[in-house]
Amino acid sequence: MTMNTDITSSLSAIGYLADPQLAVALQLALDLQRPLLLEGEAGVGKTETAKALAQVLGTNLIRLQCYEGLDSTAAIYEWNYQKQLLAIRAREHDAVSAESIEKHIFSEDFLLKRPLLEAISQEQSPVLLIDEIDRADEEFEAYLLEILSEFQISIPELGTVHATAKPQVILTSNGTRELSDALRRRCLYTYVEFPDHKRELDIVLARLPGIERELANQLTGFVQQLRKEDLEKKPGIAETLDWAAAITGLGITALSDDLDKVTASLICLLKTEPDIKSVTREVVSRLAGKAA
Amino acid sequence: MATATHQNKTTPLTGRIVGFIDHLRINGYKVGTQESRIVVEHLGRRPPAALSHIRQELKILLACGKEEWQNFDDLFEAYWQTSGRRRDMAQKTASPDIRKPPKQTPIWQNHFDDGTSGSGKDTPQIETEAGKDVSGEATGRLVAANTSVLQKTDLKNIVDPDEIRAAEALALRLASAMRYRLSRRHQPSRHGSRIDLRRTIRAALPCGGEPIDLYRRCVPHRPVHILLFLDVSGSMKHYSRFFLQFAKGMVCSWIHTDAYIFHTRLIRVTDAVRDKNSARAMTRLALMAEGFGGGTRLGDSLATFNRHYAKRAVNSRTVAIIVSDGYDTGTPENLASELARMKKRVRKLVWLNPLLGWQNYQPVTAAMQAAQPHIDHFAAANTLESVAQLEPHLAAM
Numbered sequence: 001m002t003m004n005t006d007i008t009s010s011l012s013a014i015g016y017l018a019d020p021q022l023a024v025a026l027q028l029a030l031d032l033q034r035p036l037l038l039e040g041e042a043g044v045g046k047t048e049t050a051k052a053l054a055q056v057l058g059t060n061l062i063r064l065q066c067y068e069g070l071d072s073t074a075a076i077y078e079w080n081y082q083k084q085l086l087a088i089r090a091r092e093h094d095a096v097s098a099e100s101i102e103k104h105i106f107s108e109d110f111l112l113k114r115p116l117l118e119a120i121s122q123e124q125s126p127v128l129l130i131d132e133i134d135r136a137d138e139e140f141e142a143y144l145l146e147i148l149s150e151f152q153i154s155i156p157e158l159g160t161v162h163a164t165a166k167p168q169v170i171l172t173s174n175g176t177r178e179l180s181d182a183l184r185r186r187c188l189y190t191y192v193e194f195p196d197h198k199r200e201l202d203i204v205l206a207r208l209p210g211i212e213r214e215l216a217n218q219l220t221g222f223v224q225q226l227r228k229e230d231l232e233k234k235p236g237i238a239e240t241l242d243w244a245a246a247i248t249g250l251g252i253t254a255l256s257d258d259l260d261k262v263t264a265s266l267i268c269l270l271k272t273e274p275d276i277k278s279v280t281r282e283v284v285s286r287l288a289g290k291a292a
Numbered sequence: 293m294a295t296a297t298h299q300n301k302t303t304p305l306t307g308r309i310v311g312f313i314d315h316l317r318i319n320g321y322k323v324g325t326q327e328s329r330i331v332v333e334h335l336g337r338r339p340p341a342a343l344s345h346i347r348q349e350l351k352i353l354l355a356c357g358k359e360e361w362q363n364f365d366d367l368f369e370a371y372w373q374t375s376g377r378r379r380d381m382a383q384k385t386a387s388p389d390i391r392k393p394p395k396q397t398p399i400w401q402n403h404f405d406d407g408t409s410g411s412g413k414d415t416p417q418i419e420t421e422a423g424k425d426v427s428g429e430a431t432g433r434l435v436a437a438n439t440s441v442l443q444k445t446d447l448k449n450i451v452d453p454d455e456i457r458a459a460e461a462l463a464l465r466l467a468s469a470m471r472y473r474l475s476r477r478h479q480p481s482r483h484g485s486r487i488d489l490r491r492t493i494r495a496a497l498p499c500g501g502e503p504i505d506l507y508r509r510c511v512p513h514r515p516v517h518i519l520l521f522l523d524v525s526g527s528m529k530h531y532s533r534f535f536l537q538f539a540k541g542m543v544c545s546w547i548h549t550d551a552y553i554f555h556t557r558l559i560r561v562t563d564a565v566r567d568k569n570s571a572r573a574m575t576r577l578a579l580m581a582e583g584f585g586g587g588t589r590l591g592d593s594l595a596t597f598n599r600h601y602a603k604r605a606v607n608s609r610t611v612a613i614i615v616s617d618g619y620d621t622g623t624p625e626n627l628a629s630e631l632a633r634m635k636k637r638v639r640k641l642v643w644l645n646p647l648l649g650w651q652n653y654q655p656v657t658a659a660m661q662a663a664q665p666h667i668d669h670f671a672a673a674n675t676l677e678s679v680a681q682l683e684p685h686l687a688a689m
Contacts, residue, residue, distance in 0.1 A: 024348045032334065039358060071478075073490070081489045088501030102497055175358065175604045181322055184356035191361040230599075232633075274633075 007056070016052035017195075017202050025190040026053060035148050035169035037133075037184065040192035043236015046172040049192075050129035053170065060126040062167070064115040066136035072143055076153055078112045106157040117161065120151055125165035133183075134173040141183050148186050195237065197224050203237060204244050211248055218255045219244050221291030226269065229279070229287075235269040243268035255288040262288065306332055308372075315371045316354060319363075323354055343372075462680055463541030484510030516609045518542060518549040519638070521597070523616035525555040525588035531646045531674070535615050538679075540565045550605045554593035560601060588619060590659060591626030598633050610638045615673060617647045618655060624662035631666040642682070643667045649674030 007030075008023040018026070022038075026049070029036040038046040054061035064075055084105045091101055113121065119128040130144070147153060151163035171187060173179060195203065200220040204211065220240065227234045235243075246265045247255075255262055263284045270276045313328050331353050335346070347368055355361045480488055491507035520539050524532040532553075539551040543565050551562050597605075612634060620627060635641050643663065647653045649672035655664070664670065669685050672678040 021348050021351075024345065025352045028334075028349055028352055032330065037356075039361075079490065079493075081493055084493060085501065092500070098497070098500065101501075177607070178604060181356075185322065185324060185327070187356070188352050189356045189361065190352055191355075191358050 010056045011052055012206075014052060014055050015206050016048065016055075017199055017206060018049070018052075019192070019195065019199065022049065022190055022192060025188060029170075029188050030168065032188070033166055033168075035171060035187045037171045037173065037179075037187035037189050038192050039173045039175055039189070041194070041234060041236070042174050043234070043238055044192045044194055045237050046192055047129065047131055048237075050127055050131075050170040050172070053168065054127035054129075057127065057168070059124055059168075060122065061129060062115050062119045062122075062126050063129045063131060065131050066133050066140070068135055068137060070136045070140050073114070075114050075116050075140065076143065076147075077114055077117045077155060079106070079157075080110045080112050084110050108158070111155075111158070116147055117153055119167040120147070120153060120163035120165075121161065122165055122167070126167050128167040128169045130169065130171045132174060133171045134175060134177040134179060138180065141180050145182055145186065148183075194227055194234070197221060200224065200237065200240060204240060207241055208244055208248070211244060212253070215247070215253060215255075216244065218288070218291050219247060222255060222287050223269065225287045225290050226279070229283070231270070231275050231278070232272045233270075233275060239269045239271075254292075256285070256292060259285050259288070303336075305335070309335065312350075312368075312371050313354070316367060319367055321354065321360055322356065327354060458676060461541070462676055463538045465680070465683060478509040479512045481508055481510035481512075484508035486510070516548075516611055516639075517605075517607055519605060519610060519612040520549060520551045521558075521594075521612065521614045521616070522551070522553045523555070523588060523590075523614075524553045525619075527588065527617050527619045528615075528646070531615075536565075550601075552597065552601075554588070554590070556587055556589045556592075558593035558596040587621045588616070589622045590616060590618075590620040591622040591624075591630050594627070594630035594634060598630055598637075602634070602637055606637045608639060611640045611642065612638045613642045613644060615644045615646075617645055618657050618660035618663065620657070620659035622659075624658040627659050628662040628666065631663055635666045640668045641666060642669045642671070642685075644671055644673035644679070644682075646672070646674040648672035649678050 007027050008018055008020070011018045011023065011026075025036055028034075038049060040046055050063075051061055087105050087110070088101060091104075111117075115128070119126055133141070133144075148169060151166050152160050154160045169187075194200075197220055200223065201216055204216045204220055205213065208216070223235055223240045223243070243265065246268050247262070250261055250265060252258055252261060259281055263279075263281050266276065266279060266284070270279060309332055310328060313323050313331070316323055331350065334349070334353070347365070350368070351361070351364045355364045478484075478486065478488075480491065486509045488507040488509040492503050492505070493501075495505050495507065496503040520542060522532060522535045522539060524536075536553075539549075539561070542549045543551050543562055549562070550560070551565060552558055552560050631641070645655065645660070648655065648670070655661070655670075669682075671682055671685070673682075
């Protein structure tokens with residue numbers, strides 16, 4: 001319990017206001033030394049969580065951005081082939097045995113560490129963020145399983161590399177693809193929702209200290225209402241912050257003052273054409289009325 | 293750790309927690325013994341805390357997926373707040389929160405059983421109706437098909453196990469016709485277009501670094517992803533049995549398929565038809581099919597898909613197949629806009645209309661008219677043969 005309030009307060013000390021459930025999840029992940037899988041819509045602050053955690057723990061954040069076609073050479077390690085070829089050529093006329101050349105060119109000097117290998121060979125245990133794991137394909141998940149459960153990587157030419165310090169792993173997923181049960185079972189799971197009004201207001205106030213409280217209240221209320229509308233892409237927290245900055249930049253002090261400007265500034269929140277078309281001036285005035 | 297576990301085993305709390313995990317398993321959670329051990333150890337190690345806090349922790353430890361995350365609180369309350377009951381309560385599924393009925397009636401088998409089914413009180417409407425129609429008035433409407441040839445039997449008359457098997461085989465053939473799409477990932481191959489530097493250099497080592505054998509890489513074929521939408525409304529009731537079987541064939545084969553049924557609303561049935569325990573699978577399907585044989589709201593159903601499932605279910609290799617007769621009680625504008633939205637996400641949109649095989653049928657309903665501009669391939673699907681004719685079209689996509 002005390003530990004839990006600790007992490008909440010140390011997170012808020014660095015300006016990250018965690019959802020209570022998420023704070024419990026982070027604490028559990030730290031206590032049990034298990035990876036944490038965060039799922040939720042884009043823009044609810046999943047990646048930000050990992051960054052904040054690294055900051056709180058005072059460690060490095062190593063980030064692996066997943067994409068379709070990501071494979072072991074881009075995620076784990078790769079030999080520096082050009083350098084190896086040069087080394088072979090350079091020693092061609094020396095009287096060195098083939099074994100010693102082989103030993104030389106398959107040493108760590110010739111190894112290019114990619115994020116996963118980097119993460120397990122750190123002195124101090126880092127936070128490893130595997131971002132948007134659902135974008136990588138199924139084959140890549142299989143690589144991850146070994147690393148997540150054993151924290152070791154086998155390199156045929158070098159042998160098995162064991163973790164010097166266990167990284168704290170955070171995986172994020174937008175749910176564009178169903179993840180395998182094997183992967184899910186190895187992780188603690190949390191579904192991250194959009195923040196409620198109060199928490200979003202706190203976030204805006206924490207991130208934009210110059211904003212007036214009443215305006216921030218209206219803004220967040222408006223965004224909360226907007227998320228209830230039938231949109232293709234709901235605005236995330238980052239969008240709210242952008243928009244709040246835009247509104248203050250435009251010199252608007254209350255949403256109902258200048259509806260045209262507010263409607264025009266919605267490009268900060270709405271990112272698809274049908275969404276922009278569906279939120280007309282009338283809708284804006286209705287939502288602003290509800291928010292006020 | 294082992295001793296801690298051992299000590300814990302004797303406490304009543306441990307028993308209750310194991311019972312709770314059992315309760316979750318019955319409700320479809322995939323919790324292994326390892327997870328149970330971690331939970332028991334974790335709770336044994338920490339000082340007692342508020343129930344709400346323990347609930348949060350258990351939720352994080354035991355749920356692994358959005359749906360589980362969302363129904364965890366209900367299950368938690370159902371188990372922990374009916375005091376005085378022991379763990380066998382969960383096994384008897386007496387809790388109102390357990391959604392599967394205690395008796396698992398083998399409904400699927402009856403689906404094709406020539407209408408002898410439907411005796412049970414909680415069997416779905418379709419069976420009784422379907423049975424009646426196969427023998428009854430519906431046969432008179434058979435126009436396009438030649439009843440003597442198996443492949444040309446109108447699908448609504450298919451009840452024979454052999455024909456059902458043929459339906460499954462056909463599903464497999466169609467699936468394999470659409471099997472491959474290109475990928476950006478590389479894999480070793482003898483005749484690939486690119487040189488695999490890693491393996492080449494490894495092989496060059498014995499020759500002192502002279503790359504004599506060149507190893508190559510190529511782009512592998514990626515299986516296509518199929519979305520199947522089955523209309524199970526009243527107007528489609530003669531065909532829905534066959535197409536459910538077709539869906540089962542597609543989902544159970546190696547290809548990546550997502551199946552949905554819709555009438556007035558849309559329900560994802562992939563997991564239900566994939567379930568290896570067929571009795572349980574069919575019970576689930578029966579529950580899902582409540583409202584089978586009612587009206588159709590095509591536009592709303594597709595809207596549900598676009599809003600809730602599309603992000604997860606669709607990628608650039610997706611082919612959507614909609615099986616419907618196009619009799620829609622919703623507005624055509626709604627249908628058209630939802631189809632347009634879906635068209636943007638999927639690679640191809642195929643519409644199979646069983647009525648199209650009937651003589652003199654013209655797709656003139658407002659819904660069909662509205663839908664046609666968005667469809668890549670529009671075909672009849674009232675006989676096995678007509679469905680089989682799709683194969684070359686799908687292969688070309």
